[in-house]
Amino acid sequence: MTEKNPQELAKKHLARVEAAINLEEPDRVPLSWVGGDIIPAYAGITQHEFCYDYEKAIKAIEKYLKDFTFDWASAGIPGLAGRLFSVAFVEFPDIARFITSITGPMHDVLGDKYYRFPGREIDENCSPQFIGGTFMQPNEYDQLIEDPVGFIAETVLPRVCTNLETPRKTMATWVRYGIETNRFFSALAEIGKVSANLGYPTISTAQSYAPLDIIADFLRGFDTVLLDIYRYPDKVKKAAEALVDPVISHTLSFKKSGAKLAFIPLHLNEYLSPKLYNEFYWPTLKTVILELLKEDIKSYVFFEGYHDAHLETILELPRGWGIAYFEKTDVIKAKEVLKNHTCVMGGLPISLLVSATPQEIDKYVKNLLEKVKPDGGFILSPNIGTAPRETPVENISALINAVEKYG
Template sequence: MSEKSPEQLYQERVKRCLDVAALRVPDRVPVFGPYQLYPYNFAGVTLKDAMNDYALARKACHKFQDYFQPDLDLGPVLAYPAAAMEMLKVNWFKWPGHGLADNVMYQYVESENMTAQEYDEFIYDPSHFIMSKWLPRSFPPLKGLADWPAVRSFMWFGWLGGLAGLAAPEVQEALRNAAAAGEEQGRWFGSLGQYAEEMKAKGTPQLYAAWDWPPFDIIGDTLRGTRQILMDMRRRPDKLLEALEVATKIFIENGSGSEGAELPYCWIWMHKGTRNFMSDEQFKTFYWPFLRKGMLALIDKGIIPVVYCEADVESRLECFADVPKGKVIYHVSATDMAKAKAVLGGIAAIAGNVPNILLLSGTPDDVKDYCKKLIDTAGKDGGFIMDAEVMLDEAKPENLKAMIDITKEYGVYR
């Protein structure tokens, strides 16, 4: 048999990943390339260097993909542009060379960027709140945007004063700083686009078409902070519910970037929806209704939500089942896959969950045995994607190779 061309491989992989989401039995179980630091560690490159040298980051990811050959590839998107971040002095993030050692994964530094008294401002005009409050508080060189005029008042002759406000020296300085950082970010995005084209020429699709965050996390992660939003559920539930309606619209806009893509996967990073943060009753009141509403809107646009659950979500599975059949993928990490399959089988595809510790400290045979059990349990009749438990930083190369290779060998549907 002749070797398949890159175009054939590409279309085969896209079809496999569309089929698994739609609960059509694919030719075999798909396997993803689940990593954070791993491709750079594998290539002998520090994350700091990858963040500062876009060509080097691409080269490292090429080496990873060429050797391991998962069905989909994340690429260098998690090697954020250090130069732009330094220009903006991002104050809610630590990264290698900026508060962290050269090869340590990022650390999010949570802060209260919206007070409880500012809920009404956010609800009334979220765009103005983000422009005049969130951006100046997050990026010190953009502090002049605190004087940004409310664009909603520009209509009729309001533009006379509004446009004059844009000429204020503080606003102009902030805009110059934003433009300089934006130019650097443009170079980074250009590198990501170049990498995607290079991968397509090799026959590998990209893992994502857009990123998104559940409405509750949009508010809890970036605006209020964990402690504050958890208190808001008790102290000001009605105001929080009102704000979540606004955040749901933002969620839909964010995810709509996947619309029309060959593989319209929208990855939704679920943070505070696990039972570590809230009760089942709170989840059903504050979290799930808004996430579900947003996902249904994305599904109506032909987008495939991929909900990435990073902790135990066993008690959430019944809620997760309340979606249209064959339209959603749930990545489950610390949840029993047999239980996940029992509840979600025939409704949604599931991905996971080879333990990271097994990939780091086990043997290839250990990994193969675990993967076979996963395929036997969760892969029956399709609807299953092989993946690591959580995003991967460290692993023995032979173990990760075993996970991918055994899936291609044992995960064939006959």
């Protein structure tokens, strides 16, 4: 990191990422970071400390980013999706974006039933886990459709959070949550300074969601909503449609912080046939993406699992709409289908980083980039964002060196 000052390095990294998003060919294929459990392991702390001790987490992130150079590093305190809470607060845009990610300390304050954190419900070195659940009955679909924000805020959240069960507990909980939020964002600001001093660009990213995933993850439960599609198809469609505006409104609350991208992780996509995907899932997700694009926010969609059966639907979006980040879909195939239309991201199996030798990683990256590098529009990234603690650090170095050689 001595070749240029931090500002010049940040400009170079950002130029690569932006060129790929804009379907151009940068000077080198941009490399998104390998994060997750490897960061606390590299610093010699537990996952519990990484989640709960912000001072130790900041130092761990600084050590990792100093020793391993990526083009795009979205470093932060571990948290899990809190989109339901964001919908509940969507009428207060100055608050909504501050309740998008639920950290370990926030989980403790809320007493929620959605998450498990290390050193609490799970082992101190486990990754935080989202388990979801069923907190809405089928006869309540009409209430959700009529007033999604009110129903979630007033009916669902008290069921989800033990510390929101009574008015008195609720008042104390939100005061404690505000205190914790202030502590959390102070830590994020410090991480931002650390990243900037090491030459990493600021890529402000909003958080969004597929409307049907809100129902599946937070309200009805994953398996139950798949049955609901057959049992109550009209109600499921109307409920997803009712959530479109709250999702968009919440996402737009990030514009104040300069967000130009909106991250959307998909969950149900892999489990739906093309017919069901196109009937129940894609229409509302597509609306969210298009409406955000009108507001100059491109979407950064994580197509979890195998998205092969639905790949062609992405071509229904305008050219240059955003980033298609794939977990299990073959990025070589995806690049062929989406060439000159969509920026493709992914391609690096975490299993490879964990089990391969540095030489095997070098060979893999060389062969992959030969196929996906031409014409630009590609970002190399792990297929999931979390590398386990046992990931050999020499493999991270091998990955970075291979991208420098072949990218």
